Amino acid sequence: MKLVLRWIAMLPLLAGVAQAADEAEWQSLFDGKSLSGWRLVNGAASYEVIDGAIVGTTKAGTPNSFLATERTFDDFILEFEVKQTVGPTNSGVQFRSQSKPDVMAGRVHGPQMDLDPSERQWSGGLYDEAMSGWWYPGTLNPQPGLYKFNEWNQIRIEAIGPSMRTWVNGKLSAHVLDATYQDGFIALQVHSIDKPDEAGRKIHWRNLRIKQHPAASPVGTGIFVRNTIANDLSEVERKQGWQLLWDGTSTSGWRSVKDNAFPTRGWRIKDGELIVTGAGGGDIVTDHTFGAFELQLDFQLTPGANSGILYFVGDYGTDRLLGLEYQLLDDERHDDARLGKDGNRTLASLYDIQPRGRLMTNVGIAPQIGKWQHARIVATADGNIEHWLNGVRVLSFNRNSEDFRARVAASKFKDVENFGGLERGHILLQDHGDEVRFRSIKIRPL
Known part of the structure; x- marks a missing residue:
């Protein structure tokens, strides 16, 4: 009986050790003070550090702009907070993405998680930037009102093998299986604008952290899975x-x-x-x-x-x-x-x-x-x-x-x-x- 009680007493300590080990696996992508480790790719929108956040600002007359990590990543879980202010504007976060001189003269391309405070509300959708387009539009898993304009939103992107999943404020938003992109940089997008009066709209990112080569999260079966791998039946599809x-x-x-x-x-x-x-x-x-x-x-x-x-x-x-x-x-x-x-x-x-x-x-x-x-x-x-x-x-x-x-x-x-x-x-x-x-x-x- 004493041995059992001793083990019960140790459970909070063991849980704390496990949590500490998990936290140690995370790496910060942003020091909260500078843009060290990041570079501007394509476009001419501005990026600056304000109050511990990276702030991108829309600019007229420029194509999509991207602030990209100098490092590349393959399998990972990425978490961050994002807020859009001044006015709603489309944005997104690239991952496993590329910019090569011999491909579209260096245009950024690859997977993107959409950040969309417009009436369409496709935040969390997955898009193949500058290539095949929408893999997973918001129509496949509508989540009206989940992503909040002018508020901080918690985002999670998980890319492990061909599986790409996104979460918005704790809700699973999209699930795509595609084997096209194995690794690449992460980039914060300021989308081009159509009208001059849309200039000056802001996107704020903070608390960007990444865990490399993680174990996959439990497989959720509640949403449609878009599998682009020919004649493939994934584990989650079988469960569905x-x-x-x-x-x-x-x-x-x-x-x-x-x-x-x-x-x-x-x-x-x-x-x-x-x-x-x-x-x-x-x-x-x-x-x-x-x-x-x-x-x-x-x-x-x-x-x-x-x-x-x-x-x-x-x-x-x-x-x-x-x-x-x-x-x-x-x-x-x-x-x-x-x-x-x-x-x-x-x-x-x-x-x-x-x-x-x-x-x-x-x-x-x-x-x-x-x-x-x-x-x-x-x-x-x-x-x-x-x-x-x-x-x-x-x-x-x-x-x-x-x-x-x-x-x-x-x-x-x-x-x-x-x-x-x-x-x-x-x-x-x-x-x-x-x-x-x-x-x-x-x-x-x-």
Whole structure:
């Protein structure tokens, strides 16, 4: 009994030792008095030390400015406080970033955590500066009011291996897996401004500290994970219930709509891509059917291409399998975009039934032909369905609603009984005679 009591008495001491050891692993990136260890890269915005904080000030007529660490870092946890004053202005913190004379004449590029006090409120989102654009816009995990203008906000960035996570005021904000950047500098951004009256707005950073080569924080499963690694299923995705619907190498799990075998022509597998070549192989469907589900995949359109992702596919008493279709289309070059009604045959629309909303023009969100794009379909048990494109929800409807039935009645499917009403159905990738590439096809039951 005495031994037990002695151990209980020692617990606070052991906890204090562990906490002290943890604190010893942190290194300060800012001495609170000078910009020693930092350098200005790109742009001409001013950076100065005021009351123990680094203060950046917006300036008219200059591109994005960055105050970068002289050191580079690979795996780390970065913590700091940030406050924006005078007026709201976009900002961010670069990490694992680069500035090389032979790449865009030295322009800073690489991962950035967004700091955004505007009405958009995308703080915590992850952006590939000057390269591919938005990996994780704030639309994927909305947190209205979490980031406070004119107040100090606590920020955490964790970059370990390909995993990049951000926290705003203690809340997990974004999670991206991308293997493009292994190491680089950390930089404080003062964004360029559009109007002269936006000059003089200030961003304050303080208490910047870093822990190198740390153990990862516990894996949170509560938010959507954007994984750009082709055909990869991460630990957190597995915990969320995701499974690969295509393994990246074989035809397993898929067959022709015409028979039980995979097409012998018109489809090929190369370098982790499932490619419909346009040579008349026909549509392919999953062996299994699905009820409520969440589906995501990457697709790449060739100029003028037409294809589709069909779901709740089954036998509606017609001469072919039918289902609801997430339209894949080059809107600029294919005539189908101007057919139908009110744009209900454009990219990401519910084909011939309901148009998608207006697309954002942000880099990495606006669709590009010849580049990988991200599609996501969420279908819940109550009939609600969402179409997402590049991290933004562009369409939502309920397939049990009167509005949906009225739209079907005005479509080319008006004579198909109970169209879109199956409780379960296959997933189908369409061969419309054009070359389209697919990868990272994942699904999870809901």
